[in-house]
Amino acid sequence: MTIKLGVPSKGRLMEKTFDWFSARGVTLSRTGSDREYAGAVEGIEGVDLVLLSAGEIPRELAAGRIHLGVTGTDLIQEKLVQWDQKVEPLEPLGFGHANLIVAVPSCWVDVDTLDDLDGAAAAFRARHGFRMRIATKYHRLVRDYLRRGGVADYQLVDSQGATEGTVKNLTAEAIADITSSGETLRANHLKILQAPPILESQATLFRSRVAQKSDTERDVLRALIDRLGV
Amino acid sequence: MSQTMPDTPPARGLAQRLCNRFASDGAARFETNILLPAEVLLDLYGEDVRARTYVTSDPDRGEMMLRPDFTVPLVQYHMRGAGAPASYTYCGEVFRKQEDHPDRRSEYMQVGYEDFGGSDPAQVDADVFGRFSDILAPLGLRPATGDIGILIAMVTGLDTTEDRRAALMRHIWRPARFTALVKRFAGLTPVPPARAALLAADNPLQAAGTTIGLRSKGEIASRIDALRADAACAPVSGEVVELISAVLAVSETCPNALEQLRDIAVDLPGILPALDRFEARCEAMTRRGVDVESLPFEASYGRTSMEYYDGFVFGFYAEARPDLPPVATGGRYDALTERLGQGRGIPAVGGVIRPDLLSDLGGLA
Numbered sequence: 001m002t003i004k005l006g007v008p009s010k011g012r013l014m015e016k017t018f019d020w021f022s023a024r025g026v027t028l029s030r031t032g033s034d035r036e037y038a039g040a041v042e043g044i045e046g047v048d049l050v051l052l053s054a055g056e057i058p059r060e061l062a063a064g065r066i067h068l069g070v071t072g073t074d075l076i077q078e079k080l081v082q083w084d085q086k087v088e089p090l091e092p093l094g095f096g097h098a099n100l101i102v103a104v105p106s107c108w109v110d111v112d113t114l115d116d117l118d119g120a121a122a123a124f125r126a127r128h129g130f131r132m133r134i135a136t137k138y139h140r141l142v143r144d145y146l147r148r149g150g151v152a153d154y155q156l157v158d159s160q161g162a163t164e165g166t167v168k169n170l171t172a173e174a175i176a177d178i179t180s181s182g183e184t185l186r187a188n189h190l191k192i193l194q195a196p197p198i199l200e201s202q203a204t205l206f207r208s209r210v211a212q213k214s215d216t217e218r219d220v221l222r223a224l225i226d227r228l229g230v
Numbered sequence: 231m232s233q234t235m236p237d238t239p240p241a242r243g244l245a246q247r248l249c250n251r252f253a254s255d256g257a258a259r260f261e262t263n264i265l266l267p268a269e270v271l272l273d274l275y276g277e278d279v280r281a282r283t284y285v286t287s288d289p290d291r292g293e294m295m296l297r298p299d300f301t302v303p304l305v306q307y308h309m310r311g312a313g314a315p316a317s318y319t320y321c322g323e324v325f326r327k328q329e330d331h332p333d334r335r336s337e338y339m340q341v342g343y344e345d346f347g348g349s350d351p352a353q354v355d356a357d358v359f360g361r362f363s364d365i366l367a368p369l370g371l372r373p374a375t376g377d378i379g380i381l382i383a384m385v386t387g388l389d390t391t392e393d394r395r396a397a398l399m400r401h402i403w404r405p406a407r408f409t410a411l412v413k414r415f416a417g418l419t420p421v422p423p424a425r426a427a428l429l430a431a432d433n434p435l436q437a438a439g440t441t442i443g444l445r446s447k448g449e450i451a452s453r454i455d456a457l458r459a460d461a462a463c464a465p466v467s468g469e470v471v472e473l474i475s476a477v478l479a480v481s482e483t484c485p486n487a488l489e490q491l492r493d494i495a496v497d498l499p500g501i502l503p504a505l506d507r508f509e510a511r512c513e514a515m516t517r518r519g520v521d522v523e524s525l526p527f528e529a530s531y532g533r534t535s536m537e538y539y540d541g542f543v544f545g546f547y548a549e550a551r552p553d554l555p556p557v558a559t560g561g562r563y564d565a566l567t568e569r570l571g572q573g574r575g576i577p578a579v580g581g582v583i584r585p586d587l588l589s590d591l592g593g594l595a
Contacts, residue, residue, distance in 0.1 A: 107438040112424035150407025
């Protein structure tokens with residue numbers, strides 16, 4: 001009989017989330033040992049803290065197993081089909097800013113726009129006999145973006161980490177990834193295409209549209225939302 | 231929410247009956263696996279196909295796909311044989327992801343009829359369309375027709391460079407990108423600043439820095455050469471842009487569409503042979519008993535959803551149920567047989583019916 005609040009279980013995202021809630025009079029904390037994923041909520045009754053990987057929070061919200069959750073808009077939109085019918089964004093939290101972008105080698109002086117990427121992909125396929133590979137973990141968002149941008153003759157290859165290194169390692173020709181400052185891209189001799197980003201993401205508090213609530217839980221949720229001022 | 235209802239028995243029974251009907255007219259029955267190698271389809275249609283199909287992986291055989299249609303395996307089967315003219319029918323489940331329409335079924339029955347090697351294209355187009363039209367007649371569906379061959383002829387006949395024609399040809403099936411390219415080739419879109427700087431630079435590769443990746447400096451240089459050559463070419467004239475828009479906008483009954491296109495062809499003679507084929511098809515359809523006088527024709531029909539069709543295309547729609555996908559679709563796909571037959575192509579026309587939608591609409595009784 002409690003409202004379940006899912007927040008990222010580690011790192012800067014967790015700390016910043018704790019700070020954001022504490023500035024609004026709700027204290028979140030991890031309890032037990034460093035390794036144990038248990039948490040406590042002070043300042044309001046009837047709310048349980050659920051520590052989760054940021055990547056799992058979209059699924060938990062969509063399944064209604066948590067009522068509220070903090071995660072990036074990128075993860076919500078990548079992982080949930082028709083996301084806006086499953087969750088409601090309540091408030092952007094002002095941190096965790098990152099853009100999902102397409103980047104190509106800086107040495108591709110002839111490629112600056114999506115139009116160029118399509119032209120280069122056509123020539124690449126004719127020359128190499130396979131489609132230009134773009135490494136990413138955001139398959140749905142990237143595919144949708146490139147389809148709307150009219151890019152053909154490419155293929156996505158899955159990369160769950162160190163995506164910036166795939167071009168140098170010859171496992172991809174270009175990448176689509178989250179970047180905040182662009183430093184890692186530059187260090188890996190990559191440049192961002194001059195096109196609107198696939199997505200501008202930041203940490204956001206979401207409400208599940210499907211989680212069941214008793215009358216008591218409904219009151220608690222309303223009190224919490226009031227307290228947070230969102 | 232996602233559809234979990236299985237195909238109802240009537241859809242399965244109806245599928246069998248339709249398949250038997252094609253078979254009793256002389257079509258050979260074709261069967262194939264549900265789990266197919268993904269490579270051929272991915273190579274043909276690219277990344278977009280992943281958004282519409284279920285791709286899975288096998289530790290030994292690599293990527294596999296749940297059968298999204300029968301056409302590709304049937305063409306492969308036919309091309310492996312002697313390739314003598316033949317017609318086929320099939321029925322079975324196909325699987326399509328419905329990310330944009332979660333209310334639509336992702337698993338459903340399909341009944342198909344395909345004709346290979348017919349020597350008189352107009353005759354075969356009319357025959358295949360006529361078969362579907364006859365079967366669906368009790369439902370009073372709205373037919374739609376088009377002809378990708380006219381668009382291909384239009385691009386082939388354009389008075390511009392080979393590179394531009396090739397770029398437009400690649401994007402016939404992506405209408406927005408096609409229009410953007412036409413505008414750019416006509417000089418109607420401002421040159422992006424980065425492109426202008428690239429074209430103005432004496433030695434743009436000097437700024438390239440560290441070279442990484444599989445795409446070589448030579449490839450970059452040759453694309454820059456191609457961009458420079460293109461920039462030096464005369465723009466496509468405003469008149470031609472208008473002719474292209476006029477062709478794409480044709481949406482009329484077949485006889486009126488033919489007349490409009492003949493008027494356009496005065497200034498765009500490249501499409502004349504394709505129009506002759508259109509006319510021959512209309513005549514063959516009339517002989518087949520199709521009411522061509524009132525049959526709709528849209529020049530842009532079939533550009534967004536049917537990438538392998540390259541000639542006549544058709545579909546049948548339930549007008550009272552705009553939420554439903556087309557009940558039947560089909561068309562000519564000569565080029566696909568050439569790709570799958572390693573250059574040895576044959577004429578091919580076919581179509582599919584969805585018996586589940588027929589049931590939804592009350593059946594054929």
